[in-house]
Amino acid sequence: MNHVTSETFDANAKVALADSQLRGALRNATSLFGQRRLAAAQSLTNWEDLRTQARAIKDEVLLHLDQYLERFVSNAESRGAQFHWARDAAEANSIICNLAKERGAHTIVKSKSMTTEETHLNHALEAAGMEVVETDLGEYIIQLAEETPSHIIVPAIHKTKGQIAELFTQELGIPPTDDVAKLTSTAREKLRDRFAAAEIGISGVNFGIAETGTILILENEGNIRLTTSLPRVHIAVMGIEKLLPRFADLDVFLKLLPRSGTGQRLTTYQSFITGTKTDPGAEGPEELHLVMLDNGRSRMLSHPVTRQSLACIRCGACLNACPVYQQIGGHAYGSVYPGPIGAVITPQLMGLEKTRQLPYASSLCGACREVCPVKIDIPRLLLHLRGEITEKAPPAKGHAGERLAFKVWRATMKRQWLYELSARVARLFQGLLVKNGKIGRVKGLSPLSAWTDGRDLRPIESQSFRELWRKELVHKKN
Ligand code: SF4
Numbered sequence: 001m002n003h004v005t006s007e008t009f010d011a012n013a014k015v016a017l018a019d020s021q022l023r024g025a026l027r028n029a030t031s032l033f034g035q036r037r038l039a040a041a042q043s044l045t046n047w048e049d050l051r052t053q054a055r056a057i058k059d060e061v062l063l064h065l066d067q068y069l070e071r072f073v074s075n076a077e078s079r080g081a082q083f084h085w086a087r088d089a090a091e092a093n094s095i096i097c098n099l100a101k102e103r104g105a106h107t108i109v110k111s112k113s114m115t116t117e118e119t120h121l122n123h124a125l126e127a128a129g130m131e132v133v134e135t136d137l138g139e140y141i142i143q144l145a146e147e148t149p150s151h152i153i154v155p156a157i158h159k160t161k162g163q164i165a166e167l168f169t170q171e172l173g174i175p176p177t178d179d180v181a182k183l184t185s186t187a188r189e190k191l192r193d194r195f196a197a198a199e200i201g202i203s204g205v206n207f208g209i210a211e212t213g214t215i216l217i218l219e220n221e222g223n224i225r226l227t228t229s230l231p232r233v234h235i236a237v238m239g240i241e242k243l244l245p246r247f248a249d250l251d252v253f254l255k256l257l258p259r260s261g262t263g264q265r266l267t268t269y270q271s272f273i274t275g276t277k278t279d280p281g282a283e284g285p286e287e288l289h290l291v292m293l294d295n296g297r298s299r300m301l302s303h304p305v306t307r308q309s310l311a312c313i314r315c316g317a318c319l320n321a322c323p324v325y326q327q328i329g330g331h332a333y334g335s336v337y338p339g340p341i342g343a344v345i346t347p348q349l350m351g352l353e354k355t356r357q358l359p360y361a362s363s364l365c366g367a368c369r370e371v372c373p374v375k376i377d378i379p380r381l382l383l384h385l386r387g388e389i390t391e392k393a394p395p396a397k398g399h400a401g402e403r404l405a406f407k408v409w410r411a412t413m414k415r416q417w418l419y420e421l422s423a424r425v426a427r428l429f430q431g432l433l434v435k436n437g438k439i440g441r442v443k444g445l446s447p448l449s450a451w452t453d454g455r456d457l458r459p460i461e462s463q464s465f466r467e468l469w470r471k472e473l474v475h476k477k478n
Pocket residue numbers: 152260311312313314315316317318319341368371372373374375376
Protein backbone atom coordinates (compact mmCIF):
# COMPACT_ATOMS: atom_id res chain seq x y z
CA MET A 1 0.00 0.00 0.00
CA ASN A 2 1.46 3.34 -0.96
CA HIS A 3 0.48 6.92 -1.79
CA VAL A 4 -2.38 6.85 0.70
CA THR A 5 -3.31 9.75 2.94
CA SER A 6 -4.29 10.11 6.57
CA GLU A 7 -7.73 11.30 5.45
CA THR A 8 -8.63 7.76 4.42
CA PHE A 9 -7.12 5.93 7.41
CA ASP A 10 -10.16 3.72 8.03
CA ALA A 11 -10.22 2.50 4.44
CA ASN A 12 -6.41 2.11 4.37
CA ALA A 13 -6.57 -0.01 7.52
CA LYS A 14 -9.15 -2.33 5.95
CA VAL A 15 -6.90 -2.88 2.92
CA ALA A 16 -3.91 -3.58 5.19
CA LEU A 17 -5.92 -6.04 7.29
CA ALA A 18 -6.69 -8.07 4.19
CA ASP A 19 -2.98 -8.39 3.32
CA SER A 20 -1.85 -11.59 5.04
CA GLN A 21 1.77 -11.27 3.83
CA LEU A 22 2.01 -7.80 5.36
CA ARG A 23 0.52 -8.98 8.64
CA GLY A 24 2.90 -11.93 8.78
CA ALA A 25 5.95 -9.68 8.24
CA LEU A 26 4.68 -7.24 10.88
CA ARG A 27 3.90 -9.94 13.40
CA ASN A 28 7.40 -11.40 13.15
CA ALA A 29 9.23 -8.08 13.28
CA THR A 30 7.22 -6.32 15.99
CA SER A 31 7.25 -9.31 18.33
CA LEU A 32 11.01 -9.79 17.83
CA PHE A 33 11.73 -6.11 18.56
CA GLY A 34 9.32 -6.19 21.51
CA GLN A 35 11.12 -9.19 23.06
CA ARG A 36 14.53 -7.66 22.47
CA ARG A 37 13.45 -4.37 24.04
CA LEU A 38 12.14 -6.12 27.11
CA ALA A 39 15.32 -8.16 27.59
CA ALA A 40 17.50 -5.08 27.09
CA ALA A 41 15.43 -3.04 29.56
CA GLN A 42 15.55 -5.83 32.12
CA SER A 43 19.35 -5.91 31.84
CA LEU A 44 19.37 -2.60 33.72
CA THR A 45 18.19 -2.49 37.31
CA ASN A 46 17.44 1.25 37.16
CA TRP A 47 15.34 1.27 33.98
CA GLU A 48 12.41 3.11 35.57
CA ASP A 49 14.72 5.71 37.14
CA LEU A 50 16.32 6.30 33.75
CA ARG A 51 12.91 6.86 32.16
CA THR A 52 12.02 9.36 34.88
CA GLN A 53 15.33 11.17 34.47
CA ALA A 54 15.00 11.27 30.68
CA ARG A 55 11.55 12.79 30.91
CA ALA A 56 12.74 15.39 33.42
CA ILE A 57 15.61 16.36 31.11
CA LYS A 58 13.31 16.68 28.09
CA ASP A 59 10.80 18.70 30.13
CA GLU A 60 13.60 21.02 31.20
CA VAL A 61 14.66 21.53 27.57
CA LEU A 62 11.14 22.11 26.35
CA LEU A 63 10.31 24.60 29.08
CA HIS A 64 13.41 26.68 28.26
CA LEU A 65 13.82 25.80 24.61
CA ASP A 66 14.66 29.37 23.56
CA GLN A 67 17.62 29.49 25.94
CA TYR A 68 18.94 26.07 25.01
CA LEU A 69 18.64 26.84 21.32
CA GLU A 70 20.66 30.04 21.77
CA ARG A 71 23.35 28.15 23.67
CA PHE A 72 23.46 25.36 21.08
CA VAL A 73 23.71 27.80 18.17
CA SER A 74 26.38 29.91 19.80
CA ASN A 75 28.55 26.87 20.68
CA ALA A 76 28.15 25.20 17.27
CA GLU A 77 28.75 28.46 15.37
CA SER A 78 31.93 29.06 17.31
CA ARG A 79 33.16 25.70 15.89
CA GLY A 80 32.29 26.58 12.30
CA ALA A 81 28.70 25.34 11.88
CA GLN A 82 26.27 27.48 9.88
CA PHE A 83 22.62 27.70 10.93
CA HIS A 84 19.46 27.98 8.82
CA TRP A 85 15.97 28.33 10.30
CA ALA A 86 12.97 26.83 8.56
CA ARG A 87 9.42 27.69 9.61
CA ASP A 88 7.96 24.81 7.62
CA ALA A 89 8.80 21.95 5.27
CA ALA A 90 8.79 24.10 2.14
CA GLU A 91 11.25 26.55 3.67
CA ALA A 92 13.56 23.72 4.81
CA ASN A 93 13.54 22.15 1.35
CA SER A 94 14.16 25.46 -0.36
CA ILE A 95 17.13 26.22 1.93
CA ILE A 96 18.67 22.81 1.20
CA CYS A 97 18.01 22.97 -2.56
CA ASN A 98 19.65 26.41 -2.69
CA LEU A 99 22.68 25.21 -0.72
CA ALA A 100 23.04 22.30 -3.16
CA LYS A 101 22.56 24.46 -6.26
CA GLU A 102 25.03 27.10 -5.09
CA ARG A 103 27.62 24.36 -4.68
CA GLY A 104 26.90 22.83 -8.08
CA ALA A 105 25.88 19.49 -6.57
CA HIS A 106 24.72 16.66 -8.81
CA THR A 107 24.75 13.71 -6.43
CA ILE A 108 23.60 13.74 -2.81
CA VAL A 109 23.92 10.87 -0.39
CA LYS A 110 21.50 10.72 2.49
CA SER A 111 21.37 8.82 5.73
CA LYS A 112 18.09 7.86 7.38
CA SER A 113 16.28 10.92 8.67
CA MET A 114 12.62 11.07 9.67
CA THR A 115 12.79 14.86 9.64
CA THR A 116 13.66 14.90 5.92
CA GLU A 117 10.90 12.35 5.33
CA GLU A 118 8.59 14.79 7.08
CA THR A 119 9.56 17.56 4.64
CA HIS A 120 9.62 15.24 1.59
CA LEU A 121 13.09 16.52 0.84
CA ASN A 122 13.95 13.86 -1.75
CA HIS A 123 11.13 15.02 -4.04
CA ALA A 124 12.29 18.62 -3.79
CA LEU A 125 15.93 17.76 -4.58
CA GLU A 126 14.95 15.48 -7.46
CA ALA A 127 12.66 18.16 -8.85
CA ALA A 128 15.67 20.48 -8.76
CA GLY A 129 17.53 17.97 -10.98
CA MET A 130 19.70 16.24 -8.40
CA GLU A 131 20.30 12.54 -7.84
CA VAL A 132 19.46 11.59 -4.25
CA VAL A 133 20.65 8.25 -2.89
CA GLU A 134 19.42 6.79 0.39
CA THR A 135 22.30 4.93 2.03
CA ASP A 136 20.62 3.21 4.98
CA LEU A 137 19.84 -0.32 3.76
CA GLY A 138 16.16 -0.15 4.75
CA GLU A 139 15.74 3.29 3.17
CA TYR A 140 17.62 2.11 0.07
CA ILE A 141 15.14 -0.76 -0.31
CA ILE A 142 12.23 1.65 0.09
CA GLN A 143 13.73 4.04 -2.45
CA LEU A 144 14.20 1.22 -4.98
CA ALA A 145 10.59 0.16 -4.41
CA GLU A 146 9.42 3.80 -4.73
CA GLU A 147 7.64 3.51 -1.42
CA THR A 148 7.67 5.40 1.85
CA PRO A 149 9.00 4.03 5.17
CA SER A 150 6.48 2.15 7.27
CA HIS A 151 8.34 2.31 10.59
CA ILE A 152 10.35 5.01 12.33
CA ILE A 153 13.50 2.91 12.73
CA VAL A 154 12.88 -0.06 10.43
CA PRO A 155 11.69 1.55 7.19
CA ALA A 156 11.18 -1.73 5.32
CA ILE A 157 9.59 -3.64 8.20
CA HIS A 158 6.61 -4.49 6.01
CA LYS A 159 8.72 -6.36 3.44
CA THR A 160 9.60 -10.04 3.54
CA LYS A 161 13.03 -11.34 2.54
CA GLY A 162 11.47 -12.81 -0.62
CA GLN A 163 10.01 -9.46 -1.65
CA ILE A 164 13.37 -7.74 -1.15
CA ALA A 165 15.14 -10.42 -3.20
CA GLU A 166 12.65 -9.95 -6.02
CA LEU A 167 13.09 -6.19 -5.88
CA PHE A 168 16.89 -6.47 -6.12
CA THR A 169 16.59 -8.74 -9.14
CA GLN A 170 14.23 -6.31 -10.85
CA GLU A 171 16.00 -3.08 -9.99
CA LEU A 172 19.65 -4.05 -9.67
CA GLY A 173 19.72 -6.87 -12.18
CA ILE A 174 21.25 -9.52 -9.90
CA PRO A 175 20.36 -13.21 -10.27
CA PRO A 176 17.50 -14.25 -7.96
CA THR A 177 18.77 -15.01 -4.45
CA ASP A 178 17.41 -14.83 -0.94
CA ASP A 179 20.87 -15.01 0.60
CA VAL A 180 20.86 -12.00 2.96
CA ALA A 181 24.66 -11.62 2.83
CA LYS A 182 24.55 -11.47 -0.99
CA LEU A 183 21.72 -8.94 -0.98
CA THR A 184 23.53 -6.75 1.55
CA SER A 185 26.85 -6.88 -0.30
CA THR A 186 25.08 -5.94 -3.55
CA ALA A 187 23.61 -2.86 -1.90
CA ARG A 188 26.97 -1.99 -0.33
CA GLU A 189 28.73 -2.23 -3.68
CA LYS A 190 26.19 0.05 -5.41
CA LEU A 191 26.29 2.56 -2.57
CA ARG A 192 30.10 2.83 -2.31
CA ASP A 193 30.15 4.16 -5.81
CA ARG A 194 27.59 6.85 -4.94
CA PHE A 195 29.46 7.88 -1.78
CA ALA A 196 32.53 8.51 -3.90
CA ALA A 197 30.58 10.66 -6.35
CA ALA A 198 28.53 12.72 -3.87
CA GLU A 199 29.26 16.40 -3.34
CA ILE A 200 26.86 16.70 -0.40
CA GLY A 201 25.84 14.40 2.46
CA ILE A 202 22.53 14.96 4.25
CA SER A 203 21.76 13.45 7.64
CA GLY A 204 19.27 13.76 10.45
CA VAL A 205 20.21 14.33 14.09
CA ASN A 206 19.42 12.22 17.14
CA PHE A 207 20.51 14.73 19.74
CA GLY A 208 21.97 18.24 19.73
CA ILE A 209 23.97 19.13 22.85
CA ALA A 210 23.48 22.74 23.90
CA GLU A 211 26.53 22.78 26.17
CA THR A 212 29.00 21.95 23.39
CA GLY A 213 27.17 22.56 20.09
CA THR A 214 27.69 18.88 19.23
CA ILE A 215 25.28 16.77 17.20
CA LEU A 216 25.04 13.03 17.74
CA ILE A 217 23.81 10.56 15.14
CA LEU A 218 23.35 6.88 15.95
CA GLU A 219 23.46 3.98 13.49
CA ASN A 220 24.47 0.39 12.87
CA GLU A 221 25.64 0.29 9.27
CA GLY A 222 28.44 2.83 9.00
CA ASN A 223 26.65 4.68 6.22
CA ILE A 224 26.13 7.76 8.39
CA ARG A 225 29.88 7.94 9.07
CA LEU A 226 30.44 8.00 5.33
CA THR A 227 27.58 10.40 4.59
CA THR A 228 28.81 12.92 7.12
CA SER A 229 32.54 12.63 6.44
CA LEU A 230 33.19 11.83 2.77
CA PRO A 231 31.38 14.64 0.90
CA ARG A 232 32.77 18.17 1.11
CA VAL A 233 29.51 19.51 2.55
CA HIS A 234 27.39 18.05 5.33
CA ILE A 235 23.83 19.28 5.85
CA ALA A 236 22.14 18.06 9.05
CA VAL A 237 18.40 18.55 9.41
CA MET A 238 16.97 18.60 12.92
CA GLY A 239 13.71 19.44 14.60
CA ILE A 240 14.14 22.31 17.05
CA GLU A 241 13.16 20.02 19.94
CA LYS A 242 16.06 17.57 19.57
CA LEU A 243 18.24 19.27 22.19
CA LEU A 244 19.73 18.04 25.43
CA PRO A 245 21.21 20.59 27.85
CA ARG A 246 24.45 18.86 28.79
CA PHE A 247 26.85 16.31 27.33
CA ALA A 248 26.45 14.22 30.48
CA ASP A 249 22.72 13.83 29.72
CA LEU A 250 23.69 11.42 26.97
CA ASP A 251 24.49 8.90 29.67
CA VAL A 252 20.74 8.55 30.24
CA PHE A 253 19.62 8.72 26.61
CA LEU A 254 22.25 6.36 25.24
CA LYS A 255 21.06 3.74 27.69
CA LEU A 256 17.42 4.24 26.72
CA LEU A 257 17.31 4.85 22.98
CA PRO A 258 19.15 1.82 21.52
CA ARG A 259 17.55 -0.52 24.04
CA SER A 260 14.06 0.78 23.26
CA GLY A 261 14.57 0.87 19.51
CA THR A 262 16.39 -2.31 18.54
CA GLY A 263 17.04 -3.96 21.89
CA GLN A 264 20.76 -3.16 21.59
CA ARG A 265 22.89 -2.00 24.50
CA LEU A 266 24.40 0.54 22.14
CA THR A 267 24.32 1.12 18.42
CA THR A 268 27.39 0.05 16.47
CA TYR A 269 28.34 3.61 15.56
CA GLN A 270 27.86 6.90 17.38
CA SER A 271 28.97 9.93 15.34
CA PHE A 272 29.65 12.99 17.48
CA ILE A 273 30.09 16.03 15.25
CA THR A 274 31.15 19.38 16.65
CA GLY A 275 31.53 22.00 13.93
CA THR A 276 33.78 21.61 10.92
CA LYS A 277 37.32 20.31 10.69
CA THR A 278 39.94 22.78 11.82
CA ASP A 279 42.87 21.13 10.08
CA PRO A 280 42.55 21.02 6.25
CA GLY A 281 44.37 17.67 6.25
CA ALA A 282 41.90 16.07 8.70
CA GLU A 283 38.91 14.00 7.64
CA GLY A 284 35.44 15.43 7.60
CA PRO A 285 33.49 18.03 5.64
CA GLU A 286 34.63 21.58 5.03
CA GLU A 287 31.13 22.94 5.57
CA LEU A 288 28.54 21.94 8.17
CA HIS A 289 25.04 23.37 7.77
CA LEU A 290 22.39 22.83 10.42
CA VAL A 291 18.83 23.28 9.19
CA MET A 292 16.56 23.81 12.21
CA LEU A 293 12.96 22.83 11.45
CA ASP A 294 9.91 24.16 13.25
CA ASN A 295 7.01 22.94 11.07
CA GLY A 296 4.36 23.09 13.82
CA ARG A 297 6.66 22.33 16.75
CA SER A 298 6.26 25.81 18.29
CA ARG A 299 2.50 25.26 18.25
CA MET A 300 2.91 21.95 20.11
CA LEU A 301 5.26 23.64 22.55
CA SER A 302 2.71 26.27 23.48
CA HIS A 303 0.22 23.87 25.09
CA PRO A 304 1.10 21.96 28.28
CA VAL A 305 -0.61 18.77 27.09
CA THR A 306 0.69 18.67 23.52
CA ARG A 307 4.17 19.81 24.58
CA GLN A 308 5.07 16.32 25.73
CA SER A 309 4.82 15.09 22.12
CA LEU A 310 8.13 16.91 21.59
CA ALA A 311 9.88 14.73 24.16
CA CYS A 312 9.80 11.85 21.64
CA ILE A 313 13.23 10.46 20.79
CA ARG A 314 11.89 8.43 17.84
CA CYS A 315 12.82 5.02 19.18
CA GLY A 316 9.82 3.27 17.60
CA ALA A 317 9.03 1.16 20.70
CA CYS A 318 5.43 2.38 20.83
CA LEU A 319 4.87 1.16 17.26
CA ASN A 320 6.09 -2.35 18.08
CA ALA A 321 3.90 -2.48 21.20
CA CYS A 322 0.73 -1.12 19.59
CA PRO A 323 -1.93 -3.75 18.76
CA VAL A 324 -3.24 -1.53 15.98
CA TYR A 325 0.16 -0.96 14.34
CA GLN A 326 0.98 -4.66 14.70
CA GLN A 327 -2.00 -5.48 12.46
CA ILE A 328 -1.89 -2.74 9.83
CA GLY A 329 1.69 -1.44 9.69
CA GLY A 330 2.74 2.10 8.94
CA HIS A 331 1.47 2.92 5.46
CA ALA A 332 -2.18 2.91 6.52
CA TYR A 333 -1.52 6.01 8.64
CA GLY A 334 -0.75 7.97 5.47
CA SER A 335 2.02 9.82 7.26
CA VAL A 336 5.77 9.47 7.75
CA TYR A 337 5.08 9.11 11.48
CA PRO A 338 2.89 6.03 11.98
CA GLY A 339 1.74 4.15 15.06
CA PRO A 340 0.74 5.70 18.38
CA ILE A 341 3.21 8.58 18.26
CA GLY A 342 2.27 9.18 14.62
CA ALA A 343 -1.41 9.35 15.57
CA VAL A 344 -0.41 12.13 17.96
CA ILE A 345 2.19 14.03 15.95
CA THR A 346 0.66 13.88 12.47
CA PRO A 347 -2.57 15.72 13.40
CA GLN A 348 -0.47 18.38 15.11
CA LEU A 349 1.80 18.78 12.10
CA MET A 350 -0.80 18.55 9.36
CA GLY A 351 -3.91 19.86 11.13
CA LEU A 352 -6.92 17.92 12.38
CA GLU A 353 -9.03 18.53 9.27
CA LYS A 354 -7.03 16.06 7.19
CA THR A 355 -6.14 13.65 9.97
CA ARG A 356 -9.23 13.39 12.15
CA GLN A 357 -9.35 9.59 11.94
CA LEU A 358 -5.87 9.13 13.41
CA PRO A 359 -6.54 9.95 17.10
CA TYR A 360 -9.18 7.19 16.98
CA ALA A 361 -6.67 4.63 15.66
CA SER A 362 -6.12 3.33 19.16
CA SER A 363 -7.87 1.17 21.72
CA LEU A 364 -6.25 3.34 24.45
CA CYS A 365 -4.82 0.17 25.96
CA GLY A 366 -1.78 2.09 27.19
CA ALA A 367 0.87 -0.31 25.80
CA CYS A 368 2.59 2.65 24.11
CA ARG A 369 2.83 4.56 27.41
CA GLU A 370 4.25 1.48 29.16
CA VAL A 371 7.16 1.14 26.75
CA CYS A 372 7.93 4.77 26.01
CA PRO A 373 11.45 5.55 27.32
CA VAL A 374 10.49 9.17 27.97
CA LYS A 375 7.12 8.36 29.52
CA ILE A 376 4.98 10.19 27.00
CA ASP A 377 1.33 9.75 27.94
CA ILE A 378 0.16 8.97 24.43
CA PRO A 379 -3.38 7.86 25.43
CA ARG A 380 -3.87 11.21 27.16
CA LEU A 381 -2.69 13.04 24.04
CA LEU A 382 -5.03 10.98 21.88
CA LEU A 383 -7.94 11.87 24.15
CA HIS A 384 -6.93 15.51 24.06
CA LEU A 385 -6.98 15.46 20.24
CA ARG A 386 -10.30 13.60 20.20
CA GLY A 387 -11.64 16.34 22.47
CA GLU A 388 -10.46 18.99 20.01
CA ILE A 389 -12.13 17.16 17.13
CA THR A 390 -15.40 16.88 19.04
CA GLU A 391 -15.31 20.54 20.03
CA LYS A 392 -14.82 21.66 16.44
CA ALA A 393 -17.39 19.30 14.93
CA PRO A 394 -19.64 17.52 17.45
CA PRO A 395 -20.49 14.03 16.19
CA ALA A 396 -23.95 13.23 14.86
CA LYS A 397 -26.34 11.85 17.44
CA GLY A 398 -25.77 8.30 16.25
CA HIS A 399 -27.97 5.39 15.38
CA ALA A 400 -31.37 5.22 17.17
CA GLY A 401 -30.64 1.65 18.28
CA GLU A 402 -27.28 2.73 19.71
CA ARG A 403 -28.88 5.64 21.61
CA LEU A 404 -31.51 3.29 23.07
CA ALA A 405 -28.81 0.76 24.01
CA PHE A 406 -26.86 3.41 25.92
CA LYS A 407 -30.04 4.57 27.74
CA VAL A 408 -30.75 0.99 28.82
CA TRP A 409 -27.07 0.53 29.79
CA ARG A 410 -27.13 3.68 31.94
CA ALA A 411 -30.34 2.67 33.69
CA THR A 412 -28.93 -0.82 34.31
CA MET A 413 -25.60 0.36 35.68
CA LYS A 414 -27.40 2.58 38.19
CA ARG A 415 -29.36 -0.33 39.72
CA GLN A 416 -27.51 -3.27 41.19
CA TRP A 417 -30.49 -5.67 41.06
CA LEU A 418 -31.11 -4.83 37.39
CA TYR A 419 -27.43 -5.22 36.54
CA GLU A 420 -27.28 -8.66 38.13
CA LEU A 421 -30.55 -9.76 36.56
CA SER A 422 -29.50 -8.64 33.09
CA ALA A 423 -26.15 -10.44 33.44
CA ARG A 424 -28.00 -13.66 34.31
CA VAL A 425 -30.37 -13.26 31.37
CA ALA A 426 -27.49 -12.46 28.99
CA ARG A 427 -25.60 -15.52 30.24
CA LEU A 428 -28.64 -17.68 29.41
CA PHE A 429 -29.02 -16.40 25.86
CA GLN A 430 -25.44 -15.74 24.81
CA GLY A 431 -25.08 -19.44 23.92
CA LEU A 432 -26.87 -18.57 20.67
CA LEU A 433 -24.00 -16.26 19.71
CA VAL A 434 -20.89 -17.90 21.19
CA LYS A 435 -18.74 -19.90 18.81
CA ASN A 436 -15.27 -21.26 19.66
CA GLY A 437 -15.33 -19.50 23.00
CA LYS A 438 -16.04 -16.01 21.61
CA ILE A 439 -18.81 -13.87 20.21
CA GLY A 440 -17.75 -13.16 16.65
CA ARG A 441 -19.50 -11.09 14.02
CA VAL A 442 -23.22 -10.67 14.82
CA LYS A 443 -25.28 -9.79 11.79
CA GLY A 444 -28.47 -7.70 11.81
CA LEU A 445 -28.62 -6.99 15.54
CA SER A 446 -27.73 -3.31 15.81
CA PRO A 447 -25.80 -1.94 17.65
CA LEU A 448 -24.19 -5.30 18.52
CA SER A 449 -23.40 -5.85 14.83
CA ALA A 450 -21.41 -2.59 14.70
CA TRP A 451 -19.46 -3.55 17.83
CA THR A 452 -18.62 -7.02 16.58
CA ASP A 453 -17.82 -5.85 13.07
CA GLY A 454 -14.19 -5.19 13.95
CA ARG A 455 -13.69 -7.07 17.22
CA ASP A 456 -14.60 -10.29 18.98
CA LEU A 457 -16.35 -10.14 22.34
CA ARG A 458 -15.60 -12.41 25.26
CA PRO A 459 -18.66 -14.24 26.54
CA ILE A 460 -19.92 -13.27 29.98
CA GLU A 461 -18.28 -15.48 32.61
CA SER A 462 -20.37 -18.17 34.29
CA GLN A 463 -20.05 -16.29 37.59
CA SER A 464 -19.79 -12.56 38.11
CA PHE A 465 -17.15 -10.96 40.30
CA ARG A 466 -19.83 -10.15 42.89
CA GLU A 467 -20.98 -13.77 43.01
CA LEU A 468 -17.40 -15.00 43.43
CA TRP A 469 -16.80 -12.39 46.13
CA ARG A 470 -19.90 -13.37 48.06
CA LYS A 471 -18.88 -17.04 47.91
CA GLU A 472 -15.40 -16.14 49.14
CA LEU A 473 -16.85 -14.26 52.12
CA VAL A 474 -19.14 -17.14 53.03
CA HIS A 475 -16.20 -19.53 52.71
CA LYS A 476 -14.06 -17.40 55.03
CA LYS A 477 -16.84 -17.09 57.63
CA ASN A 478 -17.24 -20.87 57.72
S1 SF4 B 1 6.60 8.16 21.72
FE1 SF4 B 1 8.06 7.20 23.09
S2 SF4 B 1 8.04 5.04 22.45
FE2 SF4 B 1 7.11 6.20 20.76
S3 SF4 B 1 8.78 6.67 19.36
FE3 SF4 B 1 8.61 8.40 20.76
S4 SF4 B 1 10.04 7.98 22.42
FE4 SF4 B 1 9.72 6.05 21.34
